[in-house]
Amino acid sequence: MGNVIEVRHLVKRYGDVEAVADVSLALPEGDVLCLLGPNGAGKSTTVRILSTLTRASAGSGQIAGYDLNRQTRQIRQSIGYVAQEAGTDAYLTGRENLLVQAAAHRIRGRAAQDRVAELLELVQLEYAADRLARTYSGGMRRRLEIAMGIVHRPRLLFLDEPTTGLDPQARTALWSGLAGIAAEQQLSILLTTHYLEEADQLADRIVIINGGRVVAEGTPAELKARVATDSDHPAGLDEVYQRYAGPVEEVLAP
Amino acid sequence: MIIAIITRTSIAAVGDQFTATTTMLGRGYRMLRRQPLLFPIMLVQPMVWLLLYSQLFNRLPRLGGFGTDSYLQFLAPGIAVISAFSHGAWEGPGMIADIERGALDRFLTTPMPPSTLVVSRTVQAAIIGSLQAAAVVAVAYAFGARPNDLISVLVILVSAALICAGFAAFSYALALLFRRQETMIAVGQFAVLPFMFLSATLTSVAQMPPWMQEVSALNPVSWAVDAARTSMLGTAGSRVLVDLAVLVLLVAAMQVFARFALGRYRRAL
Ligand SMILES: Nc1ncnc2c1ncn2[C@@H]1O[C@H](COP(=O)(O)OP(=O)(O)OP(=O)(O)O)[C@@H](O)[C@H]1O
Numbered sequence A: 001m002g003n004v005i006e007v008r009h010l011v012k013r014y015g016d017v018e019a020v021a022d023v024s025l026a027l028p029e030g031d032v033l034c035l036l037g038p039n040g041a042g043k044s045t046t047v048r049i050l051s052t053l054t055r056a057s058a059g060s061g062q063i064a065g066y067d068l069n070r071q072t073r074q075i076r077q078s079i080g081y082v083a084q085e086a087g088t089d090a091y092l093t094g095r096e097n098l099l100v101q102a103a104a105h106r107i108r109g110r111a112a113q114d115r116v117a118e119l120l121e122l123v124q125l126e127y128a129a130d131r132l133a134r135t136y137s138g139g140m141r142r143r144l145e146i147a148m149g150i151v152h153r154p155r156l157l158f159l160d161e162p163t164t165g166l167d168p169q170a171r172t173a174l175w176s177g178l179a180g181i182a183a184e185q186q187l188s189i190l191l192t193t194h195y196l197e198e199a200d201q202l203a204d205r206i207v208i209i210n211g212g213r214v215v216a217e218g219t220p221a222e223l224k225a226r227v228a229t230d231s232d233h234p235a236g237l238d239e240v241y242q243r244y245a246g247p248v249e250e251v252l253a254p
Numbered sequence B: 001m002i003i004a005i006i007t008r009t010s011i012a013a014v015g016d017q018f019t020a021t022t023t024m025l026g027r028g029y030r031m032l033r034r035q036p037l038l039f040p041i042m043l044v045q046p047m048v049w050l051l052l053y054s055q056l057f058n059r060l061p062r063l064g065g066f067g068t069d070s071y072l073q074f075l076a077p078g079i080a081v082i083s084a085f086s087h088g089a090w091e092g093p094g095m096i097a098d099i100e101r102g103a104l105d106r107f108l109t110t111p112m113p114p115s116t117l118v119v120s121r122t123v124q125a126a127i128i129g130s131l132q133a134a135a136v137v138a139v140a141y142a143f144g145a146r147p148n149d150l151i152s153v154l155v156i157l158v159s160a161a162l163i164c165a166g167f168a169a170f171s172y173a174l175a176l177l178f179r180r181q182e183t184m185i186a187v188g189q190f191a192v193l194p195f196m197f198l199s200a201t202l203t204s205v206a207q208m209p210p211w212m213q214e215v216s217a218l219n220p221v222s223w224a225v226d227a228a229r230t231s232m233l234g235t236a237g238s239r240v241l242v243d244l245a246v247l248v249l250l251v252a253a254m255q256v257f258a259r260f261a262l263g264r265y266r267r268a269l
């Protein structure tokens, strides 16, 4: 099976700021990739480039088999994107939000109604489906946003800090839900998070970004083995993170 | 063969644009409907303007150059147009709300044509602007100011829709470029008075000092007022078609500007 993400040497500059300096990524179909890194490392910017929201200043690659710089429309049909500060419409109900999102993907009528009902059940929001989204709690809103991100059954889902601000129970509930969807639909996921235990549990691959560059990547086990000082005691992911998320000059020093 | 393919793809593109626009209009309508007091204010405000100004300046036509003795009849098309203009100039904050809530970014990652995000809002604004104009015409009618015929009513509504659409697209462009709610509120507050007084909305051009006449001739609000008023008074000539054509060009130019601003917005994301 091929890679749903295959990008090389992405760069994004905002004036003088180089938010992404050099990011290359590969994600095999069906896998979950976690992007880790300190605040301001360039995670969200990377996700915005991969989801075609903004264009890279340099770099190239393929998303879902389509050219990142030229076939944005085809890419958008194949991906779902849930931003760090995602936008539900406050004055629409949960159901209406989902229906509008479905219509934006050209799913309408009966098919849309059925799909929306299915998703409301999946994210356990049936009881609040016809309430305005502004009355939702943070966790409910996040679940609605994720449902909106997969309304068109994408192959690849981008989630930018999906569990930030959720209580521990809501977080585990969200993850078991997503794992279910991912398994059922052959969904590949790229997510960013600051919760290391989350990455440890969910990720098939971890990429650590620091100062706009990829500073480490591998399976959780590979990374732990690499950082371990003593082969009898594999390191924890927190030690891996400590090693790579410090001041970027030190991290990159040989 | 090639032409057939191009035609087919462009028909498909128009179809996409159309369905996407209806989706966004449906969303907009639901959201507007839930804003308390919005529709009453939208309809009452133009009437307040109409009735206050028509009382205040009742005797103005005696100065000459108004083309009618009834100031209400002279004023109604002007208020119809300026209400629609004002609605358009105040469209920016809605775009900012979509930007701030992340709704714009969400739609930008769907296959919906990006231009829909500007076009659908423009269409929605134009519909509201012409509804406001219709309310003004209806109230003026009730107070005795009769439009010349049904076609003239249509011209008034179209002029209102076009001026609203032009300035709505302009304010979307500013919203996308500056992304600041305060800026857009300042634009809305600033725009109405100068555009109203530096145009033929309230008074005959003949009564203006020369410099104002010149500014007024360049003011798009004047073009719309001109088309609407000559129709209302039954004095319309071929000039109406020129006015409307120029307004269409204005709308088209502002759409291009807003598309450019959307491109800028995306690159700065
Ligand atoms: N639209 C923008 N314009 C200018 N600078 C930006 C923009 N977006 C991000 N940046 C800058 O780029 C850098 C990377 O930001 P980004 O949001 O990608 O980080 P992040 O890894 O997602 O951080 P966090 O964990 O806090 O969400 C930061 O220095 C940020 O200030």
Ligand SMILES: [Mg+2]
Binding pocket: A043, A044, A045, A084, A160
């Ligand atoms: Mg971020």
